Amino acid sequence: MEISGYPHYENVCSNILKFYLDPTNEHGLKDLVLNSLLHLIDKDFQFDIDFEQIEVYREYRTINDNRLDLVILTENYTIGIENKIFHHLHNDLADYKNTVKSLCYNSRKSICIVLSMNKLTSNEDVEKINANDFVNVTYEQVFQNVKQNIGGHLNISNISYINHLTDFIKSIENLTPKTMENKALWTFFKTNSEIIQELTNSFNEYKNLLFQKIHQLNDAISKEEFAPLADKQWIYKGSSLLVLVHDYTVNSQYKLAVDTTIDVNGWQIQLFGRNSKSSDFIFNVMCKDNNFLPKPFENYERGERLIYQRFDTDIDISTVAKTLTDLLTRIENYKKRTDENNGI
Incomplete structure (x- = not known):
């Protein structure tokens, strides 16, 4: 029909x-x-x-x-x-x-x-x-x-x-x-197609400029200097986002990652586990260690990931790099302590 x-x-x-x-x-x-x-x-x-x-x-x-x-x-x-x-x-x-x-x-x-x-x-x-x-x-x-x-x-x-x-x-x-x-909306699109296309192009340019900041942050965070114990420091490229990723293994079995990303809403530094076993360890053991996080665990936003920090899009990259470096250093220090306690 x-x-x-x-x-x-x-x-x-x-x-x-x-x-x-x-x-x-x-x-x-x-x-x-x-x-x-x-x-x-x-x-x-x-x-x-x-x-x-x-x-x-x-x-x-x-x-x-x-x-x-x-x-x-x-x-x-x-x-x-x-x-x-x-x-x-x-x-x-x-x-x-x-x-x-x-x-x-x-x-x-x-x-x-x-x-x-x-x-x-x-x-x-x-x-x-x-x-x-x-x-x-x-x-x-x-x-x-x-x-x-x-x-x-x-x-x-x-x-x-x-x-x-x-x-x-x-x-x-x-x-x-x-x-x-949505006929009214479609009529608006047809009537204003030129300016909408111009705005779309400008918006895409703006997003690309934001994504360039991920590459700048990657250059600012040297693996040799700040994250020597990371399994991998790399950039994930999705269809609509770029993410600077740091992967770690703790106690030879728990896989955790730090994602640093930016979009029109700002920067986010996130901590999460690669699997359910690792997530349980991060949130029920690691984050409750008094020497790991700078603030009590309850003070952080948390869903499947812990939001370590947020920043506005216009903040200086050096500030983001400093905060990310602080988290990576905390992970490395925690990893060293637990590895030593476990005789690794």
């Missing part, structure tokens, strides 16, 4: 709805779709499929010679449905209401529905709906009821028509993600 583009057309959707709203059709789902819709408006709605007659009309001619998308007649109800996929609610709801009411002979109760992709929220639409006794229902609400109640119909229905209904539901749902609600 998506390949054909059919769900974009209200007429096609209304034709499909007409088929599934009629409990007597060969889909075998009986009154599943009818109840899924009508119970949203009237919880007491009932249709006796064994004894009641039902008529479902498409493009029903109204009193003022307009066309109402769907009209359903049961013994107890007259239901008018205006189906809105993308278009604005410019319809003559007063004419629709009067037409539905004109069919309410034999004590029928009238129900008037605007079935829409998204909830209609503009003041004009809401006022028009309320003034003419319509109720706005979304496809999402109807489909939620269908999904909740379809289980009881699977054994008696035609599986091919279940597949068709599922395809219809998925096609409509794919038209209603947040991207479909």
